[in-house]
Amino acid sequence: MSDPAPGAARDEGAAVVRRREFLTRVSVGLSAWGAAIVGIPFVGFLVAPLFERTAQVWRAVGPVTAFAVGTTTEVAFPDSSPLPWAGVVARTAAWLRRESDDRFIAFSVNCTHLGCPVRWLPDANLFMCPCHGGVYYGDGTVAAGPPPHPLPRYPVRVRDGQVEILTSPLPITTG
Amino acid sequence: MRILRRAWAAIDDRTGLSHALGPVLRHPVPPAARWYYVLGSATLFAFLTLVVTGIALALAYIPSTNDAYQTLQFISHQAPFGRVLRGIHYWAASAMVLLIGLHMARTFLMGAYKYPREANWLTGVVLFMVTILIAFTGQLLRWDQTAVWTVAVVAEQVGRIPAIGSAVAHFVLAGDTWGGQTLSRFFAFHVFFIPAVIFVFIAIHLWLVLHHGISEPPQAGRPVDPKTYRAWYRAMLEREGEPFWPDAAWRDIVFGMCVVTAIVLAAIVLGAPELDKPPDPTVLNADPRPDWYLFWYFGALALIPPALENAFMILSPLVAGAVLFLIPFVSNRGERSPARRPWAVGSVLIVCMMIATLWVAGVQSPWSPDFGAPPLPTAVVAVSAGPVVSGARLFHDKGCEACHTIAGLGGQRGPDLTDVGDRLTPAEMTSQILNGGTNMPAFANNITPGQLDELIAFLKTRVRH
Numbered sequence A: 001m002s003d004p005a006p007g008a009a010r011d012e013g014a015a016v017v018r019r020r021e022f023l024t025r026v027s028v029g030l031s032a033w034g035a036a037i038v039g040i041p042f043v044g045f046l047v048a049p050l051f052e053r054t055a056q057v058w059r060a061v062g063p064v065t066a067f068a069v070g071t072t073t074e075v076a077f078p079d080s081s082p083l084p085w086a087g088v089v090a091r092t093a094a095w096l097r098r099e100s101d102d103r104f105i106a107f108s109v110n111c112t113h114l115g116c117p118v119r120w121l122p123d124a125n126l127f128m129c130p131c132h133g134g135v136y137y138g139d140g141t142v143a144a145g146p147p148p149h150p151l152p153r154y155p156v157r158v159r160d161g162q163v164e165i166l167t168s169p170l171p172i173t174t175g
Numbered sequence B: 001m002r003i004l005r006r007a008w009a010a011i012d013d014r015t016g017l018s019h020a021l022g023p024v025l026r027h028p029v030p031p032a033a034r035w036y037y038v039l040g041s042a043t044l045f046a047f048l049t050l051v052v053t054g055i056a057l058a059l060a061y062i063p064s065t066n067d068a069y070q071t072l073q074f075i076s077h078q079a080p081f082g083r084v085l086r087g088i089h090y091w092a093a094s095a096m097v098l099l100i101g102l103h104m105a106r107t108f109l110m111g112a113y114k115y116p117r118e119a120n121w122l123t124g125v126v127l128f129m130v131t132i133l134i135a136f137t138g139q140l141l142r143w144d145q146t147a148v149w150t151v152a153v154v155a156e157q158v159g160r161i162p163a164i165g166s167a168v169a170h171f172v173l174a175g176d177t178w179g180g181q182t183l184s185r186f187f188a189f190h191v192f193f194i195p196a197v198i199f200v201f202i203a204i205h206l207w208l209v210l211h212h213g214i215s216e217p218p219q220a221g222r223p224v225d226p227k228t229y230r231a232w233y234r235a236m237l238e239r240e241g242e243p244f245w246p247d248a249a250w251r252d253i254v255f256g257m258c259v260v261t262a263i264v265l266a267a268i269v270l271g272a273p274e275l276d277k278p279p280d281p282t283v284l285n286a287d288p289r290p291d292w293y294l295f296w297y298f299g300a301l302a303l304i305p306p307a308l309e310n311a312f313m314i315l316s317p318l319v320a321g322a323v324l325f326l327i328p329f330v331s332n333r334g335e336r337s338p339a340r341r342p343w344a345v346g347s348v349l350i351v352c353m354m355i356a357t358l359w360v361a362g363v364q365s366p367w368s369p370d371f372g373a374p375p376l377p378t379a380v381v382a383v384s385a386g387p388v389v390s391g392a393r394l395f396h397d398k399g400c401e402a403c404h405t406i407a408g409l410g411g412q413r414g415p416d417l418t419d420v421g422d423r424l425t426p427a428e429m430t431s432q433i434l435n436g437g438t439n440m441p442a443f444a445n446n447i448t449p450g451q452l453d454e455l456i457a458f459l460k461t462r463v464r465h
Helices: A006-046 B002-015 B017-025 B035-057 B068-077 B082-109 B118-141 B145-159 B165-173 B180-212 B229-240 B244-269 B292-303 B306-330 B342-364 B387-397 B426-435 B449-460
Strands: A058-063 A072-078 A091-098 A104-108 A119-121 A126-128 A135-137 A142-144 A156-159 A162-166
Touching: A058 A072, A058 A156, A072 A162, A091 A162, A104 A156, B002 B017, B017 B244, B035 B082, B035 B180, B035 B244, B068 B082, B082 B118, B082 B244, B082 B292, B082 B342, B118 B145, B118 B180, B118 B292, B118 B306, B145 B165, B292 B306, B292 B342, B387 B449, B426 B449
Parallel strands: none
Antiparallel strands: A058 A162, A072 A091, A091 A104, A119 A126, A126 A135, A135 A142, A156 A162
16 A cells, blocks of 8 residues: 555545536536426416417397397306316306397406406396495496406307307406 | 233333423423413313314315315215214314414413514414415315315405416416316315324424423513513422323313313204205305304405405404514513503404404495395285386396395395385485496396386385384
């Protein structure tokens, strides 16, 4: 056994340090790689609803003759792309007002304040919201309370004697 | 007996259990620990109760928008122990929200968040926030009519965030509107994502309590000085410290088990809230209300002036969170005793009074129309025929009664009209009805002159006897 030259020991010490630095980098890098290849699909799946775009479709809600002129009635129809397990939640409601022989208005049932379902009081000719007391006139304009906008409207048309409503996203009042 | 003792000795030797846990259990704590130290551990006991009952409920609950409501009916009304398990889960959630709030107020009032325990406070703030989130998502899992409309209310609120509001709303709904994906995501948040955060932060929080030691009861005139505090604290423990187990821990156990017993009693006697109607968004006779701990926020949303609403919905949670996070950075030294910190005591009092006031307003919710008010009975109308009777009928049919009270019947949005005949002339009544007011619809296009005459004829008779 002969002692190595002092210079060689220094070289060897430096090599050990370099080796440890290298191993640290490899380990941290590989861990990051593992986290990334699992994490990307995880995050992607989590935010997937942001990138799903569903085509809106026309839904028949009843024959024209079912709605008397001057009345406002609740109609129900399936939303644009119901999933098989969605059940009743895939159903959407609208308040359908027949203005004249050929003119219909379909109001969203969601109050523009915070989205609660407005009720139609036929004799009073008013929509009222149960949550914070928003009130709308029969044409959807705000009559009282906190709603910032009139009731939103769905596109509506008459085809082959049927009233049809175009499905729409839940109306969100933006800031 | 000897066999058992030898078996334990062998197990302990091979696992190192008492080596690992002994010092933790017996770590020295300041003497004369007080009863008000038990709120944190009671919060933990409530959380553990939630984990256990949550796991049990998951045996039957199906997080699909089609089936969840039926499985909840099964749990609540059919499955043995189902009703009481749901009750325990509900009341433990209520207890956890309440206890974590009290624990936070206590540590703030006693200055326990000051040096060196700033990180204890910060991890506690995170735990407080995710506790509100998990309680709220749990309310949605009830998946009845109220839950469905509450999702819409949440989507509307996040929708007010500038620029990214509609994207966040889309994320909350998991689509354009409610659908098959909405509930399974809230379920995953409630049982996996948020509990994972809670477990991690409880671990850090407890580690910090051990690392810095439990804060000693504050004493007026003994301020915290970061330069000397640690040495002083260590010397105090060496001089007069007591082992945590059992000298201090027995209080945690006594109070914690009282809380657990109260939760189970409430579950047996009161049960969980009854399920609302099924989650059908086309059933519009809905009256969504949050659970009790958010009633005050529900009240705030009704009472805030519309012009400030966007700012309020977005800024108030942000500002509240920021203030809580900044507390230990603003004041981490000096007096700890509430007797020397009037601003701290005052701010806690103000927050409590604000929440209590809004809470009472939320419970009464005078702004909500009373849809169920019956037509005024003959005893109230006091006449049996003629325009006064038709007017009284119109008072109901035209929706007046939804917002105005007469003789105790009707809503509270507008003024009580029991003796309106004493206060307003017929001309003033006519003007008010036709033109409306700040929070009253104008009826000019909604009422015929004949109906108006009848309504006025009726209102004129509303005088004090």
